[in-house]
Amino acid sequence: MLLYASVLLIVIGLYGLLTNRNVIKIILSLNVLEIGLNIFIITVGFLDLEEAIAPIITLQQRASVIVVDPLPQALVLTAIVIGVGTTAIGLSLAKKMYDKYHTFNLDEMGEE
Amino acid sequence: MASLELLLIFTLISGVIAYLVGKVHPKTGSILTIIVSGIVFASLAYFGLNEQLLTKVSYLPYISFIQTPLAIFFGVLVSFVFFMVSFFNPYFIDKYTYKAVYSLLYLLSLAGIIGIFFTDNFMTLFFFFELVVWSSLFLIPLGRDEEVSVWYFGFSVFGSFALLSAILLMQSVTGTFDITTGLQAVSGFNRLSVFILLLIAAFAKLGAFPLHYWLPKVLTDSPDPVTSIFSGGLEKLGAFIAVLGLVKLVPTGFFIDVMDMYLTHYILAILGSLTIIGGTVMAIRQDDAKKLLAYSSMSNGGYIIVALSLGSSAGISGGLYHIIAHAIASTAAFLAIGAVARQTNTTKMSELGGMLHKMPITYMVYLIAIISMAGIPPMGGFISKWLIFQGVINKGLILVAAATFFGSIGSFLYVFRPLAALFLGQELPQFKETIKEAPIVMLIPMVILSLLNIVTGVYPTNILAYINTLLVDLNIVQLDITRWTIVGTNGTLNPALIAVMFALGVFIAFIIFISLKKSRKVELMDTYTAANFIYTEELLHYSVDFYAPIERLYEPYIHFMKKFYQALANKVREVGALVKYYIFTSKPEVATFFIMLVIAILLWGDLV
Amino acid sequence: MSIVLLIAVPLFFAFLGIILKKAAPYFLLLVSFFNVLALGFISQGAIVIGGYSSFYGIQLVLNSYSLIGLYVVNTLFFVIVAINCFKHKKLSPILLISLAGLNGLLLTNDLFNLFVFMEIAGISAYLITTTTKDPKSTFNYLVLGTIGSSFYLLGLIILYAMFGVLNIRILGNIIEGVVTNKAAVALPFLFIFIGLGVETKLLPFNSWVKGILGKSNALTGPLVGAVYASAFAFVFGNLLRYLFVFSESLLLIVSILLVATILIGEAMAYASTKVREILLFSSIAQAGVAVLVFALGYYTWGTILIALNGFSKLILYLVVNIAVDQVKSDELSALKGLFVNNKLIGAGFSVATLSILGLPIFAGFIVKMNILVAMANTPKFFFVGVILLASLIEGIYFIKLLINFWFEQDQAPRVKYSYVVIYVTLVIALLITVFGVYLEPLNSIHSTLNLVKGVVMHG
């Protein structure tokens, strides 16, 4: 089921964060985590009914038609864009780190 | 000034003024401390002893005062010590890094003292208690070693927090911060807890075993006037708290019928005895005269604890009398050492000698002070120790009695060592030309204190009478005194008679001294050793390592408390370093792991 | 004046600042000053963005609690900006956005909007910390911050799935009133707790702090250590007050985490020999204390505690970081005698430190005593003991710090502080002292805060 899949994605993201030392892979893991989270948000609004439709309806239909929850969809759009923002910053930091240490591996950068 | 509030405000404001004046001219600022502490002492003594202090508060909203004999007793005593010591300030001010701040902190501590003794509210008491802690804290590092003040702060704050816990516990049980009613209302197990916490605070402030570690360090390494303040004044805050805990709080816990004493009090007496023994033993082996007196201060704190824990009228009045006697004697002794230190820049016995020739008055002051500290008649220390012995023997506490006697004998052993080393013996060449007697202003307090040492030893009646009124206030049977005698259970003491006998003895000895042939003065090089003449002026000091054989007996055992506290500090540091190493890496997976772990723990509790 | 202007004006000028590059630093200075001024004119109450009812729209609430938060954050921000703005000209728009984000954090009454502002504030913080030229630490901060906010988002979505509401106060009321089995909401609350815990520097989620504050400069140190710390503490307090309902197991876990944060934080500070590390670990412990005070329900004094700590820490971080920038080392031995040549700075620093330690005549004493008395009367003696033990350790290393800074005969470092820094330090120190003696202001704040317990539902 989709809920399980989303939790699985979150867990995979966490697993990636636990095991990876490569900067790029860490960013990817974060993205996996965020995607799982986004799917989780979407599943929260899903309505498993024959007559439930996507929330694009005219004003006249509003009282009569059953739609799935539109709010999580709106939230997820915001969450996606925010994820893009952090990923962009993360990647540019990765580039900075590569310029400084010539490696993407956190272990090889050494503790200061 | 008869109003406590005005006195407090006056002291605070003059502290600021002394600071501002001190910025321009440090010496004038420090002279202000003499005037202000003199006014404070005079007001407290004059109005307090006539019970005319005004306790009404109109400008300070959260503070309230009460005039009790106990407060006046401590207030007069400690402000007197501040007043006496302040005469030294102008002569030491040049040595300090922060001259103006010294005067400010000095008066701030004095203000705190007034607040502590005269408030009737525990929270206000704590406020002033902490004020004194930090204002005195910054006085210490003006001396020899800066790190010492950290130890002082650690122990002091440990004590204050014990006091605070006692206050909070009492307040949560009884709903009041009022000292008298609160201490009376708290009962049962809570009373025991309050008792223990208060005593921890008292021990920490008094420097009693096992919280003594800071005291010798602080007394040794702070500037000389500050040492006197600590020994004669601030240490007595601990005694004040001890009186609150031991006397004002109705005792509780297991009662030992055989000893006619509570178990808790017995334990305290034992701890006091350990303090006496520890202080004595450590004092014997010191080379530094200040350090020696520091340990003696510690052992005298033990006497106060023992005396107060007895609970009998002889014990408590002995304890209170000892507070006075020791305050006067130790202030005088430290001031004398301070005067020597100012002229010679050292307090090491192995580096000094023959100061008698140049500083005879200081010598006399020191002599009288140590006679009192050793508890030899006709000085004040004798009276208090006599009372304490009476109390201990009446209770039949053999171990404690042994400890107190050991302390007395021990103090014979050690207090005369600085006398011999510093003042007697050969005059050292490097001091021959330069050294003079201390300035007259510094001699004033020393002489006054010496006279008081004698007066308290010869004619204790007035003070004991006041202590008797204090005992009434504390609901304790009064001591049986007449004009010239003190009646104890094992006999009657007539201090004046003893003093006359003593004077007679001294007189006879003096007659013998002058009637016999004069001894020849020998220069340092006018001697020989191992059949060789001496060509360099070396100090041949018999008081260095004098007690080495005795020291060897206990040498291995003396450091265990020091080791304990240092191990404690290291443990804290280790825990910190460990966590720092394992959590504070720059690897994100550690935090991820912990986040997952915390979630798992909650879910585990949820699901199982 | 509408409270939304506190967010909109900085945003607008941040966007403009990209076009008008030259003017950006002046925008920054003016707008942060405007924000401080504006606080005097805005009226308390709640507004809903777009004019909907508070149930549906995004509600911004200004009560005395958030007003104190705003005052603290905006004033501190303005001070830091005034000292730094011409040193980091390129950062001006980002600083403006971070100001908007922080104000949004304090004002918003909507769970998801809070997430958005967390990210705005967070991303600008990541960017601001790149000025320390240590991308590795910033990256660590970014990863942990993102994980934290992801968990926060997860928690809020679960709450939304359960109750269908995002308004914090309404949600809190529903949970308080409807839910009988509090364990059912423990999981989302734990997620939210973790999310905010990362930002508030609670152990063990806070490993980013060492890289960020341990290598801070005169901008990032005060900003992250004082402004961000206070803002997130205020947010945490807000949520703990209006939203959180603790089940027994959750309260146990949270208490253990907080007690560990406090004690271990102090132990770590004690173990450090670097001045910046001492400050950062001690601020971890203080964050723990602030959150603990809120979690136990002593909201009013908790608020004042955070505000006071914010100001005190500003002084500490500012003074230390400026010194470190000039001496090029943050070892305690290298900075020994720092105040010998800077007595005024030293006096201010000492006052701030003594106030943090809770010593009288400074405001910290009053706050600490009130918190402890409240705890003892509840009665929660265990936590009293924890706080006292922490204060003991804290006192020892801070006094060691002070003694080291004040007393050094041989070679005191020569550090130059600008007049602005001296002035600010002294003013704050003076205020701390005045409020420590003249108790009316603090008491009146306390009673005003007590009055706003009621929920502001409709603007």
Next chain:
Amino acid sequence: MKKILAFIFAITLGVMIILSLSNNELFTDFGDTNHYDGISSGYITSEVGGDEEPALVPVNIVTGILVDYRGFDTLGEVTVLFVSSIGVALLLGVASPKRINLNFKPNFMLSVGSRALFGVMFLTGIYIVLHAKTSPGGSFPGGAMIASSILILYLSNDTFRTDVSKFKLGKSLAASGFVLVGLIGLLFTGEFLANFHPFIMDTILVLIAIDVAGGIVGIIDNFLTEERV
């Protein structure tokens, strides 16, 4: 070994979360929401407490939520994109930029095809933006599509650079325009971001698209340039 342990730990945690959520009586099962009890019902029926005119309510409820009911979130989101794009510029920006040399040469087919594709994508993006009121996701996908059409040009031609400053200008103007629209609402109706005229929502949608496109193009350009040596 460490990886296996981490794997087991992660999976256990996932199973625990799922079990906890499915055992939770408050958390509804998948496909069984009760959003008609919560705030979503107001958005669906457009009874949200304001004075809603029919003309102001878009057909796509998600768009309505994004730009109207929760327009403040969207402003925040625009801000995040904005700050991260100037952040990337701050981190990677150089004094005299030049294109990074990719180590493959686009062949003829790619360069021609991508140019053709560019037109289609660009126009589709604009189309989506213009119909944001009815299409899913509002104008975000439109903005993103415009940005990706320009990304295609970057990939197909290794010397191509857009005039980034124009995009930057557009991005800034769009973002400040968003705030301005909000302030206009504040000025006219007393409510920030008030939706009192159909024009408001259209403007916001277009501004979002410009901002998204500008932001993403800026990010791409910063990643694909380096210091000229």
